[in-house]
Amino acid sequence: MLPTLPLVAVVLPPREGFGPGRTGAIGLLVRRLVQTPGFGSIVIGGKQNGPTFPGIDFHPVTPSLWSLGSTNLRYAAAVAEVLKKLNPALIEVHNRPEIALALAARLPSIPVVAFLHNDPQEMREAATPAERTDMLRRLAGVIVPSSYLRQRVLDGVTAPAREPVVLPNCLDLTELPPPRRRERLILFAGRVVRDKAPDTFISACAAALPHLSGWAAEIIGADRFSFDSPDTAFVQMIRAAAEGANVRMLGYRDHPEVLAAMARAAIVVVPSRWPEPFGLVALEALASGAALICSPRGGLPEVAGNAALYADPEEPAEMAAAIRTLGRDEPRRAALAEAGRQRAQQFDVPVIAAQLAALRRNILG
Numbered sequence: 001m002l003p004t005l006p007l008v009a010v011v012l013p014p015r016e017g018f019g020p021g022r023t024g025a026i027g028l029l030v031r032r033l034v035q036t037p038g039f040g041s042i043v044i045g046g047k048q049n050g051p052t053f054p055g056i057d058f059h060p061v062t063p064s065l066w067s068l069g070s071t072n073l074r075y076a077a078a079v080a081e082v083l084k085k086l087n088p089a090l091i092e093v094h095n096r097p098e099i100a101l102a103l104a105a106r107l108p109s110i111p112v113v114a115f116l117h118n119d120p121q122e123m124r125e126a127a128t129p130a131e132r133t134d135m136l137r138r139l140a141g142v143i144v145p146s147s148y149l150r151q152r153v154l155d156g157v158t159a160p161a162r163e164p165v166v167l168p169n170c171l172d173l174t175e176l177p178p179p180r181r182r183e184r185l186i187l188f189a190g191r192v193v194r195d196k197a198p199d200t201f202i203s204a205c206a207a208a209l210p211h212l213s214g215w216a217a218e219i220i221g222a223d224r225f226s227f228d229s230p231d232t233a234f235v236q237m238i239r240a241a242a243e244g245a246n247v248r249m250l251g252y253r254d255h256p257e258v259l260a261a262m263a264r265a266a267i268v269v270v271p272s273r274w275p276e277p278f279g280l281v282a283l284e285a286l287a288s289g290a291a292l293i294c295s296p297r298g299g300l301p302e303v304a305g306n307a308a309l310y311a312d313p314e315e316p317a318e319m320a321a322a323i324r325t326l327g328r329d330e331p332r333r334a335a336l337a338e339a340g341r342q343r344a345q346q347f348d349v350p351v352i353a354a355q356l357a358a359l360r361r362n363i364l365g
Contacts, residue, residue, distance in 0.1 A: 005040040006089035006364060011103070012045035013095050014063060014075040017225065019052045021254050024225040025169075025280050026094050026117055028255060031056065032172050036353045039360060042086065044079055059086075072124065076102035083107060089364060090140075097135055098124040104138055111140030111363055116164075118277055120153050129156030137161040140363050145169045145278040146299030165359060168303075169278050170352035171287050171344065177256075177263040179289060186217040186323060187265035187290070189258050190281050192235050193223060195274030197295070199238060203316035204269070206245035208323040215327055217245075220261055222252035262288035266333060267326050270294040273313040279303040283347055286340030291333040293322045303347075307339040 010030055017023045018030070031053050034041045042057045052058040059082055063074035076099045083091065083103070091112045093100035100114040114135070120126035126135055132153055136142060142164040144150050153164045186208075188201045198219055205217040219242060222229035229252050242249045253261070262268055268285035275298030276282075282303045285292045292308040294300050301310070309326065311319040326333050345351075 005038060006360075007040045007042065007086065008036075008090045008092060008360065009083055009086060009088040010034065010041060010043045011079055011091060011093040011096075011099065012043065013099075014046040014071060016045055016094075017048065018043065018045050018058060019048055019050050022048075022050065022226045023053075023255065029117075029169055029280075030094065032170055032349050033353055033356060036356050036360070038357050042088070044082060046075070070098065070124070072096055072098040073102055075099060076106070079103065080106040083110070090360060096123070097126040097131075100139055101125055101135065104140075113141040113143060113363060114139055115143045115167075116149060116153065116277075117145060119149070119275075121155065126153075129158075133157050133160065136164070141165060141359070143167050143359065146302050148275065148299040148302065149277045167355055167359065168347055168352060169280050169283065170347050170349045171280075171283055172349045173287055173344065175256075175259070176287055177260050180263055182266040182290075183264045184212070184215040184327075185261075185265040186215060186267045186269060186327075187220065187261055188218070188269055188271070189220045189261065189284075190270070190272075191223065191225070192219065192221045192238055194234060195272065196221075197271040197273045197313045199241065200271045200273070200313050200316050200319060201269055202238065202241045202245045202247050204271070204311075204319035204323055205247050207317065207320035208327065209246060211324055212327040217247040218261070218265075219247060219249045220251075220253050220258055225252070227252055259284060259288060262290050265290050267291050267293065267323065269319070269323070270300065271311070271313045271319060272297060272300065274298070276300050282308070283344060287344035287347075289337045289341055291326050291336040292340055293319065293326065304340075305343055307336060307343045309336070 018027045044059045047060045061078040064077040067074045067077040094115045095117045104112040126132050144164050150164045190196045223232045268290040270282045272295045279300040282294050294308050295313045296310040309322045311322045
């Protein structure tokens with residue numbers, strides 16, 4: 001008889017989508033890592049508006065009506081009831097320190113690990129140095145996708161009980177569309193919100209396109225990761241600016257369509273003015289073989305390394321110059337694209353899953 005694998009319960013944020021057409025970065029990462037070798041996995045999340053990803057043991061829960069506190073705490077109470085029955089060896093909570101700490105208090109015999117995908121200094125129960133010190137003491141581990149985010153956890157923490165561990169985000173390179181002939185296309189893919197700087201992208205394209213014969217520019221994305229994303233005032237402003245700059249706006253597209261667009265785009269631009277904790281879109285562009293231009297902020301340089309051109313997101317002229325440089329120099333685009341493909345290999349699912357398996361064994365050991 002084969003030995004029973006240790007069971008890991010992966011807890012999503014309560015409003016995270018986990019199915020085709022409504023999944024953000026966290027749901028996609030969890031989907032990729034659910035098959036980490038040497039472990040069984042279940043995924044727990046909020047009630048889904050449609051089918052979940054096939055082949056994954058998903059348990060929907062609804063925040064308890066009988067518990068006091070925030071939505072996170074009521075959600076944690078409902079999750080704890082499910083976990084008492086399943087009795088996993090390890091609990092991994094994504095992007096909600098408040099939920100991770102609540103589960104650690106309710107289930108003290110099971111180690112709880114927090115995966116932080118955004119700046120902890122903007123999260124409940126992790127905003128202050130004292131709260132982060134307490135979090136590092138009470139949880140079995142804190143995992144972050146970049147050294148930038150690791151430093152944000154440790155900022156002001158003088159004597160951490162445990163050091164946060166860097167585990168980069170990953171891609172399943174086998175799911176990428178096959179290589180195809182590159183179009184003279186400059187692409188922005190991501191949420192259409194101020195932090196992602198689509199306005200800078202449009203201004204840069206408006207300045208660059210008149211000097212690049214036969215080139216076009218497109219924006220894929222909406223305010224949120226769903227087909228029913230609201231048409232916010234910012235989205236309306238960006239749509240009007242895009243129309244004036246001859247930039248096509250395609251709205252929200254499901255993740256496979258985004259990857260297909262990256263497979264045909266010659267240049268992908270990630271102009272985030274927000275310090276990206278990691279930069280998954282940049283990684284997807286590298287893996288897809290597009291030449292990448294990105295912001296130097298946050299964790300983006302850790303993802304792209306020397307396989308990108310960098311431009312200040314607050315300087316559209318600087319970004320336009322980078323676009324013109326690559327648009328006019330096909331050998332340089334090809335060299336940058338090949339460097340990106342090579343760099344993406346170190347973020348492939350088997351590589352990161354092996355690192356996660358080692359971290360899990362260390363925690364359980």
